[in-house]
Amino acid sequence: MAALIRQAPLVFPAAARHTATVIFVHGLGDTGYGWADAVENWRRRQRLDEVKFILPHAPSIPITCNMGMKMPGWYDIMRIDGNPDSLRANEDEAGILLSRDYLNGLIQKEVEAGIPTERIVLGGFSQGGAMSLFSGLTAKVKLGGIVALSSYLLLSLKFAELLPTPNVNKETPIFMAHGDQDVVVPIQLGVKSHDALKGLGYSPIFKIYPNMGHSACPREMDDVENFLKDRLPAQGEKKDGKAEL
Numbered sequence: 001m002a003a004l005i006r007q008a009p010l011v012f013p014a015a016a017r018h019t020a021t022v023i024f025v026h027g028l029g030d031t032g033y034g035w036a037d038a039v040e041n042w043r044r045r046q047r048l049d050e051v052k053f054i055l056p057h058a059p060s061i062p063i064t065c066n067m068g069m070k071m072p073g074w075y076d077i078m079r080i081d082g083n084p085d086s087l088r089a090n091e092d093e094a095g096i097l098l099s100r101d102y103l104n105g106l107i108q109k110e111v112e113a114g115i116p117t118e119r120i121v122l123g124g125f126s127q128g129g130a131m132s133l134f135s136g137l138t139a140k141v142k143l144g145g146i147v148a149l150s151s152y153l154l155l156s157l158k159f160a161e162l163l164p165t166p167n168v169n170k171e172t173p174i175f176m177a178h179g180d181q182d183v184v185v186p187i188q189l190g191v192k193s194h195d196a197l198k199g200l201g202y203s204p205i206f207k208i209y210p211n212m213g214h215s216a217c218p219r220e221m222d223d224v225e226n227f228l229k230d231r232l233p234a235q236g237e238k239k240d241g242k243a244e245l
Contacts, residue, residue, distance in 0.1 A: 004098075009056040009106070012039050016049040020119040020144070020232040021110045023054045023103065025128030027150075029071045031057045035125070038216070042225050050234050052115075054106060058127075061095070074099040074131045075154075084189040087152065096154050100135040107141065121231055123147025123175075123224070125216065126185060130154050133174070133193075137202070142168040145231035147224055148176045150185050150214055153193035160200060174204035175227045177220050179212025 010032040014020075026034050032055030039053045058072040065080050075095030079086040103122065110120055121144045124132040129151025136146035137159075146169075153159060174197070178190035187208065194206040205227075209220050 004059040004061070006059050006102070007057040009054045010036060011055075012036075012043065012053040014050050014052045015043060015046070017235075018052050019050040019115070019235045020121075021052045021054060021115050022048075022121045022123065022228060022232070023056065023106055023110075023132075024147075025056060025074070025103065025122075025124030025132050026058065026072075027124070027126030027128050028058075028063070028073050028077065029066075031072055038221055041221065042228075045225070047225065047229050048232065051228070051232055052110075054110075056103070056106060058099075074127050077127075080184055082183045082186060084186045084192065087185065087189060088156065091155055093155060096131070096134065099131050100138065103131065103135045104139065107139070107143075111141070117141040118144045119232060121145040121147065121228060123149070124151070125149045126151055126214065133176075134159075136172065136174075137169050137197075138162050138164060139169060140164045143172055145173045145175065145227065147227065148174065149216060149220070149224070150178055150182055150190070151176075151193075152185055152189045153196055156193065156196055159196070170201060171203075173227070173231060174202060175224065176204050176206045177209065177223065178206070179209045179214065179217075181211055181213045184214035 024035055035055050042048050058074050060070045061073050062068045063071050063073050064076055064078050076092035078090045122132045122136045129148035133148040134154040136143050178187045180187050194204055197204050
């Protein structure tokens with residue numbers, strides 16, 4: 001396989017002292033720039049000033065359901081036809097694991113910069129949400145939270161076999177959200193993924209947004225912001241080497 005060409009992620013530095021990081025992963029055919037407006041809106045409200053946002057860009061790869069033409073993608077997809085089972089047919093395990101390694105590398109860089117893993121949230125939309133859910137739950141470090149919008153559980157038939165020992169993210173808060181009119185990633189697949197995680201002992205939040213298709217809506221973005229604020233509360237300014245809480 002030829003080496004993948006990766007662009008450096010789009011980065012929004014923290015507006016105040018950097019104490020936390022959110023890595024938000026875009027969907028198929030998009031780039032990190034597609035979620036820049038959402039980050040800007042969150043920053044305007046000044047509720048996440050200590051958070052650095054990292055918006056990675058997927059490499060351009062051949063996508064089977066796109067007639068094999070290249071487009072930004074975290075893994076290949078065989079078919080998108082509105083059938084909940086189509087997205088899980090012949091999953092690109094090699095591509096999924098390669099993208100997981102890349103996201104794990106982004107997490108590690110934040111750790112090396114001094115950010116505790118429990119002050120890091122991994123999230124995304126569609127393919128990016130699926131990658132965030134899979135990468136976060138199979139990570140060997142405990143994260144602060146996971147966000148999966150309009151997405152589903154990857155490699156579900158063997159997911160339990162891929163969990164680390166110890167399973168450090170068993171109690172990590174998970175926010176899942178889906179529109180009930182989604183014809184790209186049908187809500188039935190989101191529900192199945194949620195139920196599968198509950199069956200494995202996780203406690204994901206699952207919110208459904210009426211009349212929303214494969215997209216995001218303001219109320220959903222408010223809910224994500226509230227989840228991030230809850231998981232990454234401001235630590236305040238340091239005084240005499242200690243954080244003022």
